[in-house]
Amino acid sequence: MSLTSVFKKFPKTFWVANTIELFERWAWYGFFMLFANYLTGSSDAGGLEFTQAQKGMLMGIGTGILYFLPVITGSIADRYGYKKVLFIAFIIYASAFILLPMFDTFTGVFIMYLYLAVGAALFKPVISATIAKTTTDDTASIGFGIFYMMVNIGAFFGPMVTLLFKNSSYDLVFYISAGIVSINFILLLFYKEPDRKPNNDSLGTSISNVFKNIGLVVVDFKFMIFLLIIAGFWTMYNQLFFTLPVFIAQWVDTSIVYDFFNHYLPFFSENYSTHNGQMEAEFITNFDALFIIIFQIIVSTLVMKWKPLRTMMTGFLVCAIGMSLTLFTQNVLFTFAAIYIFAIGEMAGSPKITEYIGRIAPADKKALYMGYSFIPVFLGNVFAGFISGNVYQNMSDKTLFVKQEVAKRGLEISENLSQNEYFNKAAESMNMNPMELTNYLWTSYNPSKIWYIILAIGLFSVVALYFYDRLLLNKKA
Structure with a gap:
């Protein structure tokens, strides 16, 4: 099977989802690669002068929670629909990027970073599930290869763009990320909800089932x-x-x-x-x-x-x-x-x-x-x-x-x-x-x-x- 014939098997939503992933990773890494030095850097260079211990706590716990929440947010997406959850995720993303530079205390920045993590946690399971549901056994390997390529393209170009403006103002780093992730509001117009098994359980029941499943894994x-x-x-x-x-x-x-x-x-x-x-x-x-x-x-x-x-x-x-x-x-x-x-x-x-x-x-x-x-x-x-x-x-x-x-x-x-x-x-x-x-x-x-x-x-x-x-x-x- 030629690569061209495989590409033709991907539906439009697959390509839309990959493009959304590219801009989301662009926005994320545009600030995240600079985040450690922003938190600990000298104030005359725009940094917050937090201690390394404060930086470690903020980035470690905040980013850790980001990766824990998708088991819950995935259930929310199954219950209410992928497109709605993506829309909410982008609202949180954009507003968090705009609000983050307005805080300069450890508590304030920590809370805003956790808020941003919620947006990322809503996004992650939905976009991964979309790729899975728009590929088949024949196209999954190449499909996920394309997906991870988009991740790394975004990871590379994000910092390359924001670094251009870092010396002018660190605030611009966050505003650029807000602008980049907001492009996804336009792409969402072309996003078609993939076929998924309807979840008619209440949200409480869905989350309860999540923790029951965690129990099955832990044992x-x-x-x-x-x-x-x-x-x-x-x-x-x-x-x-x-x-x-x-x-x-x-x-x-x-x-x-x-x-x-x-x-x-x-x-x-x-x-x-x-x-x-x-x-x-x-x-x-x-x-x-x-x-x-x-x-x-x-x-x-x-x-x-x-x-x-x-x-x-x-x-x-x-x-x-x-x-x-x-x-x-x-x-x-x-x-x-x-x-x-x-x-x-x-x-x-x-x-x-x-x-x-x-x-x-x-x-x-x-x-x-x-x-x-x-x-x-x-x-x-x-x-x-x-x-x-x-x-x-x-x-x-x-x-x-x-x-x-x-x-x-x-x-x-x-x-x-x-x-x-x-x-x-x-x-x-x-x-x-x-x-x-x-x-x-x-x-x-x-x-x-x-x-x-x-x-x-x-x-x-x-x-x-x-x-x-x-x-x-x-x-x-």
């Missing part, structure tokens, strides 16, 4: 162990958004990338730099999505015939090595190489998780088990928030280290200064320039040691997955 000890192991992978994976942008902004010297673009492609150095000879941290991190767009088909083809467990273990191991190495050095070229390694592992291992769940689920409960594969993503976000929050703050936070150094030397510097002003004043008081002080803190406090933690989490997932299959399942897969 399956082997399955819960598997989900906890996979949570380790997601804990490591989420450092791409929670920790890496902050680490690059605080520690990595990106001047060589700036000089390259300034010489050969000045558009990038003019629009994606911090205007002090350094590139934006999120510009560097965003190469993960670019690598996936370029190499996903190649990697998927290479591992297509591998058994899911072998692929997951290999992918998780490569991911663990790549992500830990991104936090290893101040050399940005090394960081690029590490992000590439991470992306290869992500492309190999992540898609196989769903396939493996389908393989180990009881024959009469496959749909139920697939529906609750959200649990490791939920847990992974919560755990990742702790690692990028309290752990990063104590092991790698430059803001904390410079204050410790100031106190150690008995220097008097006002706490009312912004982070950047405080750092520059500290450098001046120690007869250094900011880069020299950064290098001194790097040598003295060894912030890269957090890479041991990330690698250990990844290796634990790989080893635990191996013994899970050999000892609990007692079979090779």
